[in-house]
Amino acid sequence: MARSQYAGGGRQASYAGHGTIEMTEAPAAAPGPGQVQIRVAYCGICGTDLHILHGAMDHRVRTPQPIGHEMSGTVEAVGAGVESIAVGAPVTVMPLDWCGDCPACTSGTQHICQNLDFVGIETTGAMQQLWTVPESIVVPLPEGTPLTHAALVEPLAVAAHDVRRSRLTPGETALVIGGGPIGQLIALVAARTGAHVIVAEPNAERRAFAARQGAIVVDPLNEDLAQIVQERTGGAGADVVFEVAGLAATALDATNHARTRGRLVMVAIHPKPVPIDLHRVFWRELELLGARVYEREDFDRAVDLVASGSLPCDEIISDVVPLDRTADAFERLADARALKVLVDVQN
């Protein structure tokens, strides 16, 4: 879809080149045919946004450009022909824009389209007061869903997709290696799938969070992870291992903790090739699964989970900062204790 379908206005926090967030202001045009203009309420910041700020994705982002793709808001105006959504409705956005024509799209995997535009990276994003997007990517929220919580739908959809890719079933044991924001959300979704969850994470505060949610927690630097997994699984190993830490060492170690015919989901983005113990994959008939972003059913599950009120959303949100302090929000996120920092876009 054309990038011209995306526009915005009002006050904006724009990425303006390596390390710089610039506050700008622009008038917002009325939405065109098929477009929805959203008054953005909250926008979460994630590792991808941090990578953008650090200049690592300059080949994909134009400058200056508002970024942000984990958002919630209400519909401000709709263009001609928009019928699925009404002014005033609470919404979020599934930030994937696929071509519809490539082999990935025509075989039903549009979310990993070979020409995929990620909204908020290749296009203008949600860190602006008014954001215009095509109707096709707008996802309605149940009335009454707190808009702070709804800003967690996108990362939660990542977790829902990872868990669905793993084919995790009730009663199975899931090992989550890495208790950062996505690891914690995977642990929450896995627990709500009925699995026993073990989280390996060196940071004590993150371990404490996972433990409060009912997970068995392990400090992999000071405890014997292999032994604990063995004890908890009667010597079998975990049914599913999620590699979320993104380190060469954890990727290499992940195969050690899976039971025979166990499934490993490679969640973390490893920018460079890293060694995997393929002998272990052979010996135990392990399955190695890739997982990238989400499909609509994952997004819908994430909306349901948030709307159910059963997730510790307020505990996940470490901080909410006004739009003018977006740069501080990035710094806050770099602090490993924070799970999720939201920008309050209207304030």
Ligand SMILES: [Zn+2]
């Ligand atoms: Zn994100």
Ligand SMILES: [Zn+2]
């Ligand atoms: Zn495509």
